[in-house]
Amino acid sequence: MSMRYVSLRALQRFPSARSGTPESRRHPPLPNDDGGLLSPTRTIRIDPERLAQILGATTKTNQYGDYLSVRCWCAQPPRYSPDSRALKLLSPEAPDQIADPDQWLFLDTETTGLAGGSGTYAFLVGIAWWEDGGLEIEQFFLREYSEERSLLSALRERIAEHPVVVTFNGKSFDWPLLETRYRMSRKISVPTPRAHLDFLHSARNLWRLRLGSVRLSELERHVLGWDRGADLLSGVIPQIYFDYLRGGSPERLVPVLNHNQMDLRGLAALSSRILSLLSDAETLGQDGLELFGVSRICEKRGEHTRARSLYEKSIASILPSETDRVARRSLARLAKREGDFELACELWKDAIGNSRHGYEAYEQLAIYYEHKVRNPDQARQIVQQGLNELRRAIQAGDIAPGPYREIKAKFDYRMERLERKSKRPLWDALALQPQA
């Protein structure tokens, strides 16, 4: 059918009832220099020199064409050199490959969307490396999609110079997106960094319990004590770029560049903080939670002795009750693994009560009495205590029916088995595998 009668719904934007992108979140049309409103069709291409001036950028050229580069140096954060203890915790397989901090390249991108896929672009790629005791920052800005190849080529060269890529959540977001961009370019092969350090997971271990969220800006505020001042919400960034592409004012890009710069500085400072904690949490840890976080990392990496001593230290300082319980439970687990049942029993005895951990402690004690002490009666007593506590809790309404049923069934089963065992100890000892 002919075009002229068609009012295509596909061309309209509908309020999406599902995803709920309220119209208010979209930016109102931007006033242009004359103070008039820009219609989306009036694309005014800004003079390249003025754009460079506004952004404080220089135009550079490589074999694929021009690209914009914004450079600056910051004394804050200062260069940090990690020691081998920290590097081993961070990258147990190949700590030597990442040992030289001058080979590190901090990287953070601003993109046209969060969904990924081949139609999402990185319009601003920020990188940074240690130089003259501080941080040298370079940002590549995509003036037009057609300049993507020159930008990617420039980035590739930087990665060759500093082959250890350091990011925050880059393993699942920034890097796959850049890989896609390189593949889409068809001319430039995907760079192969020597290593990729993503600090998101360490940050989660260290601070999620305290802060709830581990967004970079939150970590800066609470861990580094920085104040970003007026910063953009990252949700609005793609729209600012689209507005610019459609001829909107380039001044609004300046906060985006600043935001990216702050992300890079925050990332560099945070990595230093994380590395120093990994190296010496014992003296540098600001609170029990950080100690606790490092102990968890140590435990995961199999450094049980250090983990144990850090758990003990974190419990000795003041921990919020929930974390304290988790720390004691982990410590008990480590103590049990190392055969230190004296400590483990002490921790379990402290823990028993009406909570998930409390019931787990009854169970652990029962296992201990049954299989280590080989005293089924004592095991039965402790299970009975657990059952008594359960009965009290359900009558008082201190436990939800779901968990109650689940734990009750487990305890009943254990009790039944223990009763049989105390009646026919020999037969059961032969027929049943130890539970531990």
Place this chain on the structure above:
Amino acid sequence: MSPSQSLAPRQPASLETVHNILGSLVARYRQEEVLTAVRQIPAREAKFRPIPGWVTSALAEAYRAKGIQELYSHQAATAELVQDGKNVVVVTPTASGKTLCYNLPVLNEVLENPDTRALYLFPTKALAQDQLAELQDLGTRLDDSFGVFTYDGDTPSDARKSIRERGHIVLTNPDMLHTGILPHHTKWMRLFENLRYIVLDELHTYRGVFGSHLANVLRRLKRVAKFHGSDPQFVCCSATIANPGELASQLIEKDVEVVEENGAPAGEKLFVFYNPPMVNRYLGIRRSYINEATRVAKEILARNLQTIVFANSRLHTEVILTYLQQANPSKPGQPEPIRGYRGGYLPGERREIERGLRDGRILGVVATNALELGIDVGSLDTCVMAGYPGTIASTWQRAGRAGRRTGSSCAVFVASSAPLDQFIVQHPEYFFGSSPEHAHIQPDNLEILVNHLKCAAFELPISPDERFGNVNLPELCEQLGEAGFLHQSGGDWHWIDEAYPADTISLRSVTSDNFVIIDTTGEDRGKPEVIGEVDFSSALTTVHPKATYIHQGQQYHVEHLDFDKRKAYVKPVDVDYYTDAIRYTQVRVLEVAEEQAFAGPAARVHGDVLVRSQVVGFKKIKFFTNENVGSGKLELPENEMHTTSFWLTLGHTLLAELPFSLSERQSGIFGLLYALGSVATLLMMCDRRDLGTAVGERPPSAASDINWEDFAGPANSSEAKEFFEPNLYIYDAYPGGIGFSEPLYRSCTTLLNRTLELINACPCENGCPSCVGPTADHSERTKEVALQILGRLCKDTQFMATRTAETA
């Protein structure tokens, strides 16, 4: 596959047995009225060809080890064409070994060149699973030298990466290709760089809206493949339709070779049409087809013949299942002999039923169309169809569920009183003749195309010299640019939006503009729950204020419709009525594409139209009795849709000559359109909802703005109005049209003649739901008027002369 080998020995169906069963069932009636067709289809000998010399010995050996020493002629022909680099469509009835047609050349290439990649598309996930088992079996026989995986919504995310790298053959569905693979094509580099083959199985299911979408998904697929340096070849399989080659070449937009001769053997088959006896001749009421189908199945099962019963809805499946299980209780220690099979059953349960059918432990199964397409259940003795499956192709596919390569089988079709069923059951020659069913698509439907253009731009920037369907691409990109979706840079058009376009576009409907339905019961607790969605076009008729909306058997009362926010707020209720919206539809002609006068003062036309419809009220209709128990008025926005339409113009002289009153003529015109609409769905292989009908008046009369309710006649005679020259519109019920109008125009003669036959053969007195619509809505002479009009339209000799050319 050779399912017959795995079957436990059982007494084969004897045609005599089935004859006797049916004979005794209808003994009380005039047999020729109930058993309208009893056809014996003779056995067919296999035509064998040797396995071609180019097939690697390992592969030939693997097939021989499965018992395949030689190929059927169609398998050999297809494999040769694929080997020659041709795009092929092979027409294959059920159980003719179609998977070998594509697996043989594809696997041969994979074994010779391990970089080769192939993508298999199946319309459903279940079919892909079924094929996976077959390919894995071949894989184990070939030392696992190739990787084959399904990739769909159920694929765990940790498995996805290795599938992208190691899958030589990836089995998926069009929806997953659209949302999960193409937008992430850079992650699928290995596949796209080496993509040699694309297999489209069950090609005939890609028609109408779904087919039009698929054609555009394939356009995107070819672009992406080209970007990565490959140009894949297509191998398609279709059930029997009239235009497999045309459909395939429209979908893939390449030249296609058609393989139609079938070399697979078949045992002899008895095909019976069963029209439930009349209980009220005057009103055209027949005995319930569900009960009749159950009776037939019960008698057959009693003779210990393995049987599959097809019903057209989940509800009917359960009803028939209950009856049959009562009649065939399970014996102690034995599994249930009669099972159900439909969507909603768990995969494990389905596999168990499939196995039970193959090895003969299950005697009968009652299924929906879930068992119609290629799932391997072996071959059964008899098939009973409760209601017409909708198309001839589906009917043969279902019937093919019964039938061995040797021995005899039987299929019984029990007709409901719906017009289509009645037409088919009374015109067996239409069914048994060469297939008149054409599958139609409209890949250039602008609404659909523009949505896929967005996805295409997301996947790869669009270059202005590219082609995407038969549209002015630069102009469309310009428009998408103005709407803020695209941005031109360095000549190419790039996607600039945060959204991921494929997420909002469903391949099963035209626009993504939906209303969500929210159950407000939990609102006090802050938990209103979204229970469903309806697309824009049906929202006004199904979720208007005060409507009763039925969702999974639960009734809801629509409390409030927020039109702007596209939300309907509902509360569960329990009432004994449902609501039926009163919609007024007006069609205005925008542009005539073709017009031809015939029968003197009449004309057939197709072209672009504007359909305006408005829901102005609703009726409350009591369950079971269908009494009208109340009504209400509504003020809702008018809905406009540009689409394509076919229409007939009846000249004034033609009507004026008819010896009937004004209101009788009126009623006759509506009755005629009702019947025309039914037959049109038959010819177009489409659903009743895909076509809208309306009566209007031929322009340029200023008085042409008459509103008439959708294909129901005027409710009372005071509304009757003299049509000077009425237009009977049959329009595509989707914005932009879905490709039915021009084919309807071309087959106008067939449409008129078939409609004449339908009404003529209907034994009711004055019209019934099977022909011109229920009498309650019409004057008593509706049927007579409709027949007279048709008689005049069909006797035009000049027009008749072109008939053979058109329908050929």
